[in-house]
Amino acid sequence: MAILVDADRAGVWAELMRMRDFGDSGVLKAELRAAVDAVDAWVEASQAAFNAALPLPARSALTARQKAKVLMDVVSRRFGVI
Amino acid sequence: MAARTIRSWSPTSGESKTTTFPQPGRTSDASGARPYLGFDAATDEASYFTFVAPAVITTPLTAILSFAMASATSGNIICDGTVEAITAADAVDTDAAESLDAVNTSSATAVPATAGYVAQLSITLTNADTIAAGDLCRLRIRRVGSNVSDTATGDLNLLALELRDNGA
Numbered sequence: 527m528a529i530l531v532d533a534d535r536a537g538v539w540a541e542l543m544r545m546r547d548f549g550d551s552g553v554l555k556a557e558l559r560a561a562v563d564a565v566d567a568w569v570e571a572s573q574a575a576f577n578a579a580l581p582l583p584a585r586s587a588l589t590a591r592q593k594a595k596v597l598m599d600v601v602s603r604r605f606g607v608i
Numbered sequence: 609m610a611a612r613t614i615r616s617w618s619p620t621s622g623e624s625k626t627t628t629f630p631q632p633g634r635t636s637d638a639s640g641a642r643p644y645l646g647f648d649a650a651t652d653e654a655s656y657f658t659f660v661a662p663a664v665i666t667t668p669l670t671a672i673l674s675f676a677m678a679s680a681t682s683g684n685i686i687c688d689g690t691v692e693a694i695t696a697a698d699a700v701d702t703d704a705a706e707s708l709d710a711v712n713t714s715s716a717t718a719v720p721a722t723a724g725y726v727a728q729l730s731i732t733l734t735n736a737d738t739i740a741a742g743d744l745c746r747l748r749i750r751r752v753g754s755n756v757s758d759t760a761t762g763d764l765n766l767l768a769l770e771l772r773d774n775g776a
Contacts, residue, residue, distance in 0.1 A: 543648075549723060549760070550723060552681050552682045554761065
C-alpha cells in the first residue's frame with residue numbers, strides 16, 4: 527500500500543486541527559502537517575515489520591483492514607485516546 | 609478625523625453559502641454561552657454581513673474582528689475582508705451573482721497565548737467597491753487558512769465584528 531495522497535494527508539491534518547487538544551500544544555500548522563507526513567511515511571516503512579509481528583494464524587487470516595483495526599485499538603488504548 | 613463605528617454585528621448575524629462556511633457555535637454555559645463562528649484552520653471559510661451604508665460615510669473603512677482561538681496558543685492568523693456595495697439600479701442580478709470588490713487582506717496577527725482570550729484583528733478596506741450612502745452592502749469576512757502565514761492550528765472563533773469609517 528502506497529503512502530497517502532496529498533489530499534488525504536491534508537484531510538487527516540485538518541481533522542486533527544479541529545480537535546481542541548492539538549492547539550493547546552503550541553504546535554503550528556506546518557509543524558503538525560510535518561508530523562502527519564512523517565507518521566504516514568513511518569507506517570509505509572513499517573508495514574512489513576508490523577505484519578511479521580503478528581502471530582499465525584491471525585497474520586494470514588486477517589485482512590489488511592482488520593490488522594489496521596487491531597493496531598489502532600491497541601495504540602488508542604495504550605495512549606488513552608479511547 | 610476620528611474613526612467612527614458605523615455598524616457592529618454579533619456572530620449570529622453572519623450569512624453563509626452552503627459550502628465553506630464557518631461553523632456556528634456557542635461557548636460553555638459557564639462562559640455565558642457566547643455565540644461564535646468557528647473559522648477552520650485548513651479551509652478558507654467565509655461569512656457575510658449585510659448592512660445599508662449610512663447617510664454619512666467616509667472612507668477608508670476598517671473592519672475589526674474580535675476573536676478568540678478555540679485551542680491555539682501560538683502562531684498567526686490571516687483574514688480578509690471584501691466589500692460589495694450595490695447602488696439602486698446597478699446591473700447586479702442579486703438572484704444570480706455577487707459583485708465583490710478585490711479582497712483586502714490583513715497582516716499576520718498573533719493569536720493570544722491563552723485559548724479563549726480575546727484579541728482583535730484589523731483589516732483596512734482599501735477596496736470598498738466605491739461605497740456610497742444608501743448602498744445595499746455586504747462585508748465578507750474570511751479566514752485565509754490556506755495562507756502560509758496563517759500558522760495557528762484550530763478554529764478562529766469570531767465573537768463580534770465592527771465596521772468603522774474614517775470619521776466626520
